[in-house]
Amino acid sequence: MTSRYVINASVHPKGSLETLSQREVQQLSEAGSGSTYALFRQCALAILNTGTQIDNAKTILEAYEDFEVRIHQQDRGVRLELINAPADAFVDGHMISSTREMLFSALRDIVYTENELSSTRIDLSSSEGITDYVFHLLRNARILHAGAEPNMVVCWGGHSINSEEYQYSKRVGHELGLRNLNICTGCGPGVMKGPMKGATIAHAKQRLVGGRYLGLTEPGIIAAEAPNPIVNELVILPDIEKRLEAFVRVGHGIIIFPGGVGTAEEFLYLLGILLHPDNADIPLPVILTGPSDSAPYLQQLHEFVGATLGETAQQRYRIIIDDPAAVAREMVKGLKEVKDFRCERNDAFHFNWLLKIEEGFQHPFDPTHENMASLQLTRDVPPHELAANLRRAFSGIVAGNVKDKGIRRIEQFGRYEIHGAPEIMKPLDALLQAFVAQHRMKLPGGRPYEPCYRVVS
Template sequence: MTQRHVINASVSPKGSLETLSQREVQHLSEVGAGRAHKLFRQCALAILNTGARIDNAKTILEAYADFEVEIRQQDRGVRLELFNAPADAFVDGEMIASTREMLFSALRDIVYTESELGSTRIDLSSSQGITDYVFHLLRNARTLRPGVEPNMVVCWGGHSISLEEYKYSKRVGHELGLRSLHVCTGCGPGVMKGPMKGAAIGHAKQRLTGSRFVGLTEPGIIAAEAPNPIVNELVILPDIEKRLEAFVRVGHGIIIFPGGVGTAEEFLYLLGILLHPANHELPFPVVLTGPREAAPYLQQLHAFVGATLGEQAQNRYQVVIDDPSEVARLMVAGMHEVRRFRRERNDAFHFNWLLKIDESFQHPFDPTHEAMASLQLRRALPPHELAANLRRAFSGIVAGNVKDKGIRRIEQHGRYQIHGDACIMQPLDELLQAFVEQHRMKLPGSAAYEPCYNVVS
């Protein structure tokens, strides 16, 4: 990556943090000068790089090594001083409005996380405590809207996709928008942008105001996948596990588009939860879809689920090929079931409290070489536990592909070694090899993909 033009600027809040007491501003300044500063700098740089076609956090951080951000206190509140910031985030010296909103959303979430973790109210040692923590993070970000009937569709898929797949995701988003459904994604490019763009047009045609395009991310991902400019509600969760829980707690249905290992990780996380006996009767519409060109990918992913987790897992979702209208109709029908189920049980529409998430899905997984080699990928495990471990394997590969810390580990210690039963390892190896052949591991035009793993049976 070549050095881009840079700019120095002073920016005041827009979208959040406009009304703060002097004490709150002082606290922000103290946090900004402390241990959270590095994290905020990394997220801020990613946001300022919105639109850049780079999926390597290490490359971005190195290209703007002299970028700095300082939090300054003033009588009216807080102000950010940016030094050597990417100039593409500005027009005629003024920061683009969506970028400014997301920049202060990042500050809000990181400061809240920093202050809340020190609270005696927070209990991250229990499943209920972690769920409560995710709830408070989302409430602080004003993501939860009490009283609004189910209408939020989560869209998962890859940032490294073909033009046909991107156009298809826009068509699906358009059909969702025409049916007054809102969209939540991982906030980056590719499938995380397409449905939002399509839904925005659908909403405009229906003269729908107050469109919601929610982007949920975490610090390790945002550095590699900068938010797309359509996102109007950005939330940064502390880690991948809390981000994934936020998706399934606020979403009323999920559409899974073509992607790579990150999409497979999300899919396995979802299946592992839905396969838990406590969630057997809970309605949660899930559709696996893509254009006709992606049919081999969809069929291979479907076959992988059958080979590793069984028919029971395949029954928890529907596969739709090249039919955006049908996908949207299935989501609308699924929303009706979600609405009925929650009303009968007096559950909230804005947060899925009844969904059981096993504690093994909630604690952060640090993909060290030892942890990856120790994963239990055995046929004898209950399906929801095997799904959890497969999810961790894909999480490690994501880290080795795009996250700064993971990339450095691979450079230092070599490839991850993934062990397991042959009946699990063979379909896993075949799926990963297909991802490589279909260029789903890196953005198109990137250097040839060098695997960060070895699959050993």
């Protein structure tokens, strides 16, 4: 970024933020908690950059090193003072409404997370306690609508896809919207925007009021992938694992579009959960789809799953090529099974309590060089645990590609090494090389991809 335009502004809440106490304001001030302030500043800067083409946290942070956000407590609530903020977030001196809503959603989530973590009620040492924590974070954000129909479709896929894949994701979103289904994504660009955009038009055609476009993210991702402006419900979870659990707890069906390592990470996390013996009978429709030109990507992913996790894993999803209407019809069919199952088991529609998620899927994975090298990638572990470890490998590659902390680690210590059995490493290496050949591994500025990893058999 060689040039930029900035603005100073004072902004009041719009959205779901409650009034902050003096203690909470102190938490978010530099004097009160440097780490909390730094986290909110990073998230705020990403939100203010919504609409830009930059997907590298380090680039954004360095471009606006002099950006400041100050939180002021007033009798009528809270006020944010922004200094040297990106001017694109404003029109004629007024902040764009969707940006303002998301800015205060970030403030709400970060304050609540900090307060919850200091509460004696929170138990992060057990699987049940972590799930309860995720539930409370989502409830505080007011996205859990008791009694609402099970119609939330999660869409996963790449943030940097080609035009044909993006247009296809819009067509699928349009077909979903025509059937009165709502959309949940990671809230960024690409596939995270396309289905929402298509559903927006379809909801308007159906005169549907109150269409939901739910975005779930976490601090490391939001800095690299600013929310798209269609999102009307934004939740920032504390880490990737809480975010992934939120997806499968609030979503009633999942569609996976073409992407790269981030999409593979999400897919493997999902398969790891669905392969757990306790979840064998729980319905959750999963569809892999894309335009005809993306068929090789979907086939490679399918073959990788077969080679590493087996045929049982392949049976937990369907592949539909170049047919948005068929995708939507299949999803509607699957959602009916979900509704019937939950009615029989007296499970809530708004939060999937019955789904078994083990602690190993819930605790944050820190992709240090040591942790990446020590992943157990062999057939000696059960399939659902192997899926979890493969997911962690992809998570580390995502961090090394686009996240500020991961990029700096690679700069300091060199490439990650991923070790494992040859029968796992060979298909893993083939899949990653296919991602590179298909330009699904991208670096900012169009630079040639330099791997942040090395596969070792």
